Amino acid sequence: MLIEHPDEAAGLAIASGLRFAGYAVAVCPGPLGHGQCPLTGPAGCAPAHDADLVVCSLGYERVPAREVLRELRTRYPDTPLMVEVPSDIDADLRELLDGCHQLPASATPEQIVAAVQSLSGRAVEEDHAGA
């Protein structure tokens, strides 16, 4: 699971919840953390490439965060995205979020873990049904 969260403590809290739920985790602060996000360059992001699911909590009212989301969708279209979205969504963001799993902004780590577990359970069920 890749968790994209600009706040270190909040990212670690989500990571801890997911770890105790049995997932290996990677936490990235996104473009605000280090000033340069590999998703905005040609190299791409190895953790995003390897992830089974990306939890995106970068605050999508900001343009750089939207760019990251756009790149994630373009480069790794098969990787499911779970996005924490603000209450007021503009048309651009609505289009960007099409097909993503959405969570209300400021979701607690427990809510995020439950949503991930629910999504994973659904994916497993779909796999079984497909088989």
Place this chain on the structure above:
Amino acid sequence: MRSPFHSEQEAFRFLLLLILGLLPIVLAAALGPTWLALVVLAVILGVLALRVAQLRMRKVRGLALPVKMAPPHMGSAAERRVLIVANDTLGEEALLSEVERLACVPDTRLLLLVPALISPAARLTGAIDGLLDQARARLKTALDRAAHGLVVAGEISEADPLEAIEDTFATFAPDEVIVSTRSERAASGLEPRLAGLVRERFAVPVRHLVFDPGSAVQEPDRDTEARYRHEFGDAAARKFGLKALAGAGILAAVLMSMVALVQSSERDEARAASQAAEQAAWLPPVAKLVALKVIAASKRGPEGEKHDAFTTTEFAVRAGQPQQLRIDNTDSVPHSITAPAAGVNIVVMPGTHTYTLLVKQPGVFLWFCTFVCDEWAMQHPGYMSGYINVS
């Protein structure tokens, strides 16, 4: 240093790189002069050293990507695993009290990791026993004090502290890491910036406990951690830069000496070959094949009687070079060309046969026939005796 045989994939990649690295050297050695192979070797070693330096600098400076990782939690959902990394501070009362306190918390498992901090020089000379014994003694004291049996475990590591912690994440999967250092790095102590490096790399809470003599334990704030990173990171980078420079100088000196040695030996060989060619040019030419006959009672002696004789009795040969003799022995018995001083003994059988005359040392050697035939002829050069002139 990380083993290249950590996994099958890494071992395969290592082997492939080794072959790809050796191939140009072998090709250069086979198709060109030796110095070219050495130059190719130098280039490959240079590229390798640059790559190692780049990776090392990245490690010294910190991660390129600000991504923290952590494996899934191990054990039951209630269990909490704490990794404590310490070396010279392991005997500190405050740290031991903290270990005891954590050991008493239900469902908590502790692992004390003591990196032995073996320097590359100590590793190279094999003088690591003292450091390991010191780390073992510190761990034993701490474990005896904690005395909580299965709850507190201990581990000594010979690896770099950060690599040792990374390995522990694979086997113990801690939910929290406590790094214990001093504010200044001692000879047998962990670097104060280690906590920052762990925090940067692993997605678990990291506590940094700093001990200094005569003062209470401290947990540095963000700015202090940044200062540790900056000061010790720069110091490590400078130290590594100096070491890399020294290493490059030594490598360049060794390679230049090798190239000079090879070139000098090639020059010597060329000079020897040219001298040999010059000498050969001054010597009289030698026929590749000498044809002669042995005929009984064919040559008249000074007393007027006919004697057995070889038609050629003077042979000019080169030392160490075989000379072919095609001898037609028209007699019905064997004869010989025997020169004991030259190590020659050719038995010439009846009929036409080809023999090899080989003398290894220069000089003029008397030869004679050892088969009893014409006694007079056997004692007179020009008949059944003669000379081998070796130049």
